[in-house]
Amino acid sequence: MADRAMKRRKVEHTPSDDEADDASFASFGDGEDETAQEDSMAAEQRALPEDDERSLHQERIEDDLDSETEVIADETSDSGEDVDMVDDEDDEHSAHNAVVSKQDIKAKQNRNTSMAKKQVPSSAFTAGTFKSNMFKLQVDELLAQIRPRRGKREEAVDQALHALKTTFDSMEPVAPLSVSEARRKLLTTSKVSVPFPSPGPPKDAKYTLQHAKPAGINVVGSYPLKTNSRTDTVLKVDMMVAMPSALFQEKDYLNYRYFYKRAYYLACLAAAIQSAHRDTYEVQFSDFRGDQLKPVLVIVPKAPQSSVNDEIKPAAKWRINVMPCVNLDVFSASKLLPTKNCIRNTEQSSDLKPTPLYNSSLRSDMLLATYLEVIHGVAGRCEAFRDSCLLGATWLQQRGFGSGIADGGFGNFEWAALIASMLQGGGPNGKPLLSDGYSSYQLFKATLQALAVRDLSKQALVIAPGNIKPVGDGSPMVWDGARHHNILYKVTPWAYAQLRQEAKLTITTLGDQLYDGFDSTFITKKKDAMTRFDxxxxxxxxxxxxxxxxxxxxxxxxxxxxxxxxxxxxxxxxxxxxxxxxxxxxxxxxxxxxxxxxxxxxxxxxxxxxxxxVDHGPSAEAKAEAAAFRTFWGDKAELRRFKDGSITESLIxxxxxxxxxxxxxxxxxxxxxxxxxxxxxxxxxAKDFASLLRHGARTANFQPLLEAYKQMEMDVRGLEALPLSIRHIMPADGQLRYASIRPPGVAAAGEKGLPAQVTIQFEGSTRWPDDVVAIQRTKIAFLLKLSELLQEANGGITARIGLENQHEDILNQGFLDIVYESGAAFRMRIYHDREQTLLERQLKDNNLAPSVKEAAAQALAKHKRDYIRRPAQTQAISRMCTRYPALSGTIRLFKKWFSSHLLSNHIAEEVIELIAIRTFVQPWPWGVPSSVQTGFLRALHWLARWDWRAEPLIVDLSGNDELKLADGQGMRTRFEAWRKLDPSLNRIVLFAATNLDPDGTTWTDGHPQRVVAGRMTALARSACAHIEEQQSALQPASLFASSLSDYDFVLQLDTGRKRSKAVAYKNLELAAVDDDTSIGYNAAELFLYELESLYGSAILFFHGGQERSIIAGLWSPGTSQRNWKMNLPYSTIPSKSSKEVGIMAKVNREGILSDIARLGGDLIESIEVNAR
Amino acid sequence: MVPVPPPDNVMPTKLKATVPISVNDFVVLPLTLPTTPSYPVDAKHYLYLRLNAPKLPTDSTPREVFCVNVPFDATAATLKVLFSQQLGGGRLEEVRFEGGIRTSKGIAAPLTQSRGKKRKRGLEFEGGGEAEVVEVGQLPQVWDRELHPGGSTAVVRFVDKESAELALRAAKQAVKSGRTIMWDTPASAGDEDARPLGSARYLAHHTLRYPDPATLQESVDTFISAFNAQDDARNKELARLRAVPDEDGFVTVTRGAKQKPAELVAEEAAERERQKKKRERKQVGEDFYRFQNREKRKEEQRGLVRGFEEDGRRLEELRARRGRMRVE
The missing domain is CATH 3.30.70.3020 (Alpha-Beta Plaits)
Known part of the structure; x- marks a missing residue:
């Protein structure tokens, strides 16, 4: 019976916890509350369930019997969730439940009944749960991976600890000796040099050093608390050896005396281990957490060959720190407050600056055991505490924080102590900030929230009654009043600033409904300086x-x-x-x-x-400040008079x-x-990455073209004789959105830049023909009229009509090139929205042949791409480039990377832009990149990890979160549908959707192929490995070079530069094409286009555009030897081997290369074939 | 330089094999390709020949030779030179290149697509008689010469049956004797009309892309007037159909001749939308009855459970894909 009750209780208890979870998610999700509010927040959260309860009770009374069915429904769905909940609660949980006081149980049951009644709230709530479910499952899995487990390593450590304890306990006391005597004696007898901190003890010191049996030996830190991660490469165990209080005098806290005595004690311990375990352990001195006042012994197992004690296996990776400490009652806590001075200088006793670091350093030695007790107590009371410590440790580790001074001074201990303190107090009226009932994830998030929201360097977090102010140098203060200690005394101001930034970032990440922040919170390593810092x-x-x-x-x-x-x-x-x-x-x-x-x-x-x-300093009249400015800057400071008449100190x-x-x-x-x-x-x-771009990363390079664009728009809109009025003129080109690799107007010699594409839409009219082909011709008629009018209106404009898509007459047939005298060139196409309707109608028409419908489908896709998506993306990106100064450079450099690796003829530039922007709008775990270097490296980092088989790329281009959760899920559904439809990725390999383009296949339908996407990922991975290996020695240009030996053959193109040097007679033809008419002429692109149409079925071509004048090729796997057929789509060699009966056909590689050589003619400098 | 793993590629299998004299009923004729400075390798091209045997033979079929895997730069002149000077000397009447085999690349080859769309489109008019098929209003050509993708075919018609057979016999003999047969590029074959390849071809294309506005205007005008004429004819026909009962005395129902202007259509649609909204407003709201609320709640709960299961599944997938979760 009791059993049943227990079970029932448990089942009911868990979901109620979950409910509480959600309540707090909601309130945490609000994000950056004001600091003042924060204090009351935790209290509110705890109050919340009770409030709910009360109101719900009332509701219940008012409600009628009809609700019974609902209760049942609720319970069934609850128990559905329970499966998971119960699973991950370990045995401790039920044990804990068993001892919960009667009152608690009653309260809980009470709450449960009301909770069961509680109606499922709004969809926003459901959405929140949905996300946190996935998140929770992942957190559970992570915890299962990193929770400490008892293994061989742990057993070896335990044995070592026992051995050390025995040694220390059996040590002979050493009689008091003078400082120099003690030092000399230890050096001669045991060859141990006492690790006195600097400054060392004075020669004439009156006090003596001695050794006595330890007052206590204990294991402290994360190991006994089970808050160390299993995945740590080295298991670190802290062992404290309490020095007997008799060794110290009352005033020993002054002038390093405590630390000298401690050092001597430590040296004696070292000597003892040295003599007892010389063969088993390696013993060294080290500064504890970089604090030079407090050396410790570091004990690691020796290599196995000389192991005397067979039971201890030294191969395991562990490390024991032996730390002497002192009892709590030896020195008065009030003398060691951060406001006191403990280093007296004999000469100037009047000016006693506080020595907070020294004081806290000593104080922390006194509190080693106490904190173990405190944290242990909390861990017993709050089940989720250990897990939250593990989560915190992982989070800190990924961000490079640690307890050591070099790592910022905020490590696992500080994390654990902070949570423990907040579970005990810190709220208003001394109430705890956090509650024992929180889940591990809630504790984690609440701790981050506390770090993010309040500036502990300005206003201390005081745990017990007490009033204390931070030191004021930017380092934080968490004052544990009961123990008179600043828990965060070691944290440096800069690390604290960084920590707060990280906490804020993570809180934002976790609040982002659209993306799963788990990986960026716990999995991604962001220690690397190259990607982290500009x-x-x-x-x-x-x-x-x-x-x-x-x-x-x-x-x-x-x-x-x-x-x-x-x-x-x-x-x-x-x-x-x-x-x-x-x-x-x-x-x-x-x-x-x-x-x-x-x-x-x-x-x-x-x-x-x-x-x-220009930096403006203080005005010349403010004498004192001006002088300070001058001393600070030295000869760089100049006194200048500015346009507004002010005379200030300044820096140029x-x-x-x-x-x-x-x-x-x-x-x-x-x-x-x-x-x-x-x-x-x-x-x-790493010299500036931006310098890899021609003319730098400034968007100013694009200004002339944008101004010309405005002029062009004005010119066209100003034409009065046009038969129809103009509705829109829209830019649709990389050059008009700060995103072309080269700034406009900068092209390789011999080639003019490509005209910037523009679309024009006229007002609707019934005079348009109702036929797709006829529409194309009518467009040409419009363009002819437009060009005539334009040239009449402005003599400086050359306008010519060009033809395109000759093979498919339902596609756009003509465009208008508008060239200004300045050199700015635009290519205008007419957007007519009726085309879409007509094509859609064709698609639905069942009387049409499949080939016609296929053509219509392609035409429709192209229509949308050219006239709807591209202008929309152009607008969105130019807006974002003004918003994020580093974006333009990042996109351009990233495009250059694709281009340099010969991928740009496969991957649409729009997709590259989206990947680059993703790094800005969804930057987690980093912030928004503030330089081209970080933007580029992080984009590359993401690209290397992008599993495009299973993950869509979803980017919000709106800049104000227009993309909602439901939209995102819609895109995901579409992505999954594609994967089901085409599981072998023959058509859609990359899926890239935006709020402007929910289809996700606009830029990636049919290309890149899977091979190419695979190569993209491989290249990105090797680039990331290279960055990690080189770190700060990285040469940015090396990321843009890759070997050509992977290709079957490489066509070295004769660049225009060389050809124009050989003026001879070939240029008679070139001369015939004068400057303006050669705009848009790109022989290499045309050549590539012809190669693909002639040999595309047998060869996969790679070309990098203007960045690398080569075309590389891979023989398609489809061309391997097969039975001879008449209609193979490539040139073949028939072959008959003696054994086989049939005649086989294989691709005629030499013949095709010879053909290519003839086709390319003077364009090809050489053809290199890579033997395999 | 960043080391990169090689991309997927099938290694060529090295087999000791000989080139057969014939395959199926084709003669395999190796042509020696001219060398170029950029690729100084003596490469061979294999042309497959046989007497033409289409499914629907015509009078001239016996005089024809069917060629498979025509070199990409073949022209009528080069084939003429090949047969008349190197293979028996039969006289050619005509060379007909056939469209290249459509590849799975999705990019249709613009070089081989026959231009010339028939201007007659739309309905076949009953009783109106077969309208005369004329090709008008074509846009100017933008390439100066067509090329043939790999595996293209051509039909060569000789003056008489004997010449065709002679050519095949000569080819067979040449193969057996191992005589070298050179492939002449149009230039070396003395084809004056053939335009050069390389950058000259692309420059010419670039020039051709921008035709003279007057020509273009004329072409477009012709097209549009033809289109309008056709449209008118169709409308007239439709009007006639509306008016004239057929032999059973029924009047065919067809689409009205007059279309509403676009603005009007849009206005009507907006009006319909307004009406719909009005109607919806009058309807009972979705949260009016208790059962509606209950259903909604249940649906939400089911959604929760579904979402939960979905998450579990996704995590499973994730695990299957990445293996054990590992902190970087």
Whole structure:
């Protein structure tokens, strides 16, 4: 009976939790509330279920009996969900349930009945659940992968821990010795050098150092708490050894004395391990988390050959940190508040600056065991705590955060302690910010929310009663009042800024209904500096430090951060500093140098400001500020008078001085001025990617053409004698949306640029013929009239009618090339919307032959593509290019990449644009790219991971979330329908839909083929591998080169440049074609077109447009040897081998290549055949 | 340079094999192709010949030779030279190139498509008699010369049956004796009309693409007037049909001659839409009856369950595709 009740309770309990989940999703989804509101938020959330309950009760009373059926229905659907819920709750859950107090049970049952009654809310809610379901399932799977498990590695560690404990417990005490005596003795007897922090103890120190049996030994940190990830390559275990309180005097917290004694104690422990386990373990000193005050012992297993103790298997990868610590009662907590000074200088005792880092560093030693208890207590109380720690650890790891000072000082411990604290307090009236009932994902999200929303460097999060202010240098403060400790004392200001940015980004990602944010939250690694930062800089510091420099790296880094931040101002949105810390050192050695050798700087720039050439400083009248400005900038500061009459201190930067960007000049100047770092020591990685583009990435290059376009529109609209009035003139070309590889007007010698395509639509009229073919002819008549009128109206315009699509008379037959004297050229086609109706009618007509209908279908697709989609995409992209300054350059560089790898004749430029834009409108896990480098590399990163077999590309081009969840699902459904219809991907390989084009096949119907898409992915992957391998040494140009040996043959084209040099007599013909008429002439494209129509059935051609003047070819697998037939669509060699009966046909490769050579004639310089 | 895995490609199988003299009833005639500076390789092209045997023979069929896999740059002149100078010397009357085999590429070859659409289209008029088929209003040609895609066929008509047979015999003999037969390009065959290939061809195409406006105007005018005439004729015919009862005394119902102007049509559609909206407003709302609400809720619940199952399935798929979830 009791069993049944239990079960029932459980079944009912879980869905109610789920309901609560959703309530909080909704409130979290609101995103960036004001800081003030945040405090009350958690309280509200907890209050919410109760409120619901009350109102629902009332409802119930008012409602009639009819509801019974609904209850049943609800329960059945609930239990449907339960299957999952129950599955992943482990045994602990039911155990927990068993001990829940009676009152709780009652409350829960109460709530459950009301919840069962609760009606299914609006569709928005359903949508939310739908998404979070998928998300939840994925989170569950992830957790199952990373939860720690007990394996051989863990057993080995446990054995090692036991062995170490025995050794420490059996150590002989060492009598008090003077500092120098103790140091000397240890060095001579055990060859262990005491790792005193710098500055070292004074020679005449009056205190003594001694060793005594540890007061306690314990394992702390993530290992005993089971919050370490199984996938970590090295299992790290922290072992604390409590030093007996008797070793310390009351004032030992002052002037490093505690740390000297600690170092000596540690050295004694090291000596003991050394003598007892020399053969089993490798022992080294290391700074604990980069804190040079606190060295620890790092113990790793030795290579297996010399293992004495057979039971410990040293092959496993683990590491034990031995950390001496001290009891809580040794020093008074009030002396170690962040506001106190603990490093007294004998000379100037009047000016005592607080030493928060020193104090907290010491204080954290006293609290090691306490925090273990606290976190353990929380983990017992809140089931989801461990999982949320694992999620947090994964999240932090992917973003490169860690407990070490080099990694920012926010790691797994800080994460766990933060959640634990927020579960205990921090809310209004000291109530907890989070509730024990939260799920792991809720805890995770709430913690991120807390990090994102409140600026802990301005207003501290205080857990218990107490009033304390942050230090004020930008580092955060989470004050654990009960233990008088700032949990985040180690977190550096720049890491904190970065952390907040990341948290905000992730919260936005998780709030995005349209895309599944799971991968970008947990799976994608975003540590890589190249994709993360717009600019990264390596600084190698000179070996000798000048004596006046502060010893603590944290202080030094903070100074560098402040200088750079002040100097760069709003040019950057983030500055990250990452020092490379000295590695662990041998016991017998003294620590080499506490200062880092290399510092890596990363900048995220603000694309609007980074290129600014003039900085205005304070006005000349403000004497004090002007002086400060001058001292800061040195000789760069100039006093200038500006147009508006103001006289200010200012800085003038010249753009592009010897290839250095303005940012580089500023950084170099500041480093030289304030840190005497000369040019050789400072290296900027990866010169600007934008320089790979002709004339740079500025959109200004497109301005002349856009102005000409406006002029053209005015000219055409100004024509009065046109038979019909004009409805629209729309641009439909890459050149008119800042997206052509080369800016307009820049073309290879010998070739004129292609005219920019434009569509024109006239007002409707009944005088149009009602026949598709006749419409095409009528269009030509219109164009003839238009060209005549245009040339009459403006003498500077040349207008010519050209013909196209000769083979298919239902397609557009004529276009009008309009060329201005300035060289701007446009190709105008008439858009007539009746065509669509007529073609659709043909498609529906069952009396027509299939071939006619097929032609009509193709014509319809082309009609939509040319007259509807392309103008729409052109408008959308030019709008986005003005919105995202880095977009234009990214698109162009990305197109260049496709082109350089000979893919551009297969993949429509519009698809490339969509992939590039995806990186901007759906940038997770990064923010919106702010430079061409990050935009390009992230687009490439995504391309390499795009599984186009199973994933559609969906991009919102509206810029204001016009693409709704339902639309997105519609596109997905369409994609899945295509995959069902065409599972072998013969027709649709890539699926690219936008809010303007829900069909998703406009640009990809029939091309690229699967082989080509596969090659695209392979190229992107190898490019990403190359980037990861090279990191900051990357040469951007190397990403744009690929070997030609993969192709069967390569046609080296004779570029126009060479031909125009050989003036001889060939150019008689060229001369016949004067400048204007050669606009739009591109021999290579025409040649490729003919090759494809003549040999397309046997050869797959690859061409990169103007970027690479070659055409490469692969013999199609369809041309392999087969039985001879009369109607094979390629030139063959018949062959009869003795064994076989029939006559086989194989493709006549030499014959075809010889044909191609004759066809290309002077266009081909050489044909290279790759032997296989 | 980024290393790249080779794309999918079938490696050619190396088999020791000989070229047969004939295949099915075709003679296999190897032609030695001229070498070019960019590809100085002695390559052979294999032309298949036999007496023409179409399904529906005509009077001239016995005089014809059917050629398969014609070289892409073949012209009537080059084939004439081939047969008259190298293969027996039979005199040719005519060479007819047939459309290349449509490939699965989807890009129709513009070079081989016969231009010249028949201007007569639409209904066949009863009793109106077969309208005369004329090709008018064609747009100007934009290529100066047609080329043949791989595997194209041609029919060569000789002056008499003997010449045709002679040519085939000569071909057989030449193959047996191993005599080298050269393929002459139009230039070397002395075909003055054949235009050169290479950049000259594309420049010529570029020039031809932009025809003289006057020519173009004339072509379009002719087309449109022909089209209008046809349209008028059709309308008249339709009017007649409306008026005249057939032999059983019935009047055929046909589409009205007059079409409403587009604006009017649009207006009517808008009016219909308005009416519909009005009607809808009057109807009882979807949440009026309790059962409606209940149904809706149930539907939503089912949707939830479906969504949940869907998610489970998607995750399964994901797992199948990527294998175990791995943090990068």
């Amino acid at each position: 600019v990264s800089v390596n600084i190698s510091l000179p070996k000798r430090s000048s004596p006046d420099q502060p010893e603590d790296i944290r202080v030094q880094l903070a100074r560098m951060h402040d200088v750079l931040k002040r100097g760069l101002g709003d040019r950057t949105t983030l500055i990250a500093l990452k020092p490379t810390l000295p590695p662990p050192w041998q016991l017998g050695m003294t620590k080499s140098e506490s200062r880092p050798r290399v510092i890596t700087l990363g900048f995220v720039v603000d694309p609007d400001n980074v290129h600014r050439t 930067w010249a753009a592009g001085e010897d290839g250095q960007t303005i940012l580089e000049q500023i950084v170099r100047h500041l480093l030289a001025k304030h840190f005497s770092l000369v040019t050789e020591g400072v290296s900027f990685s």
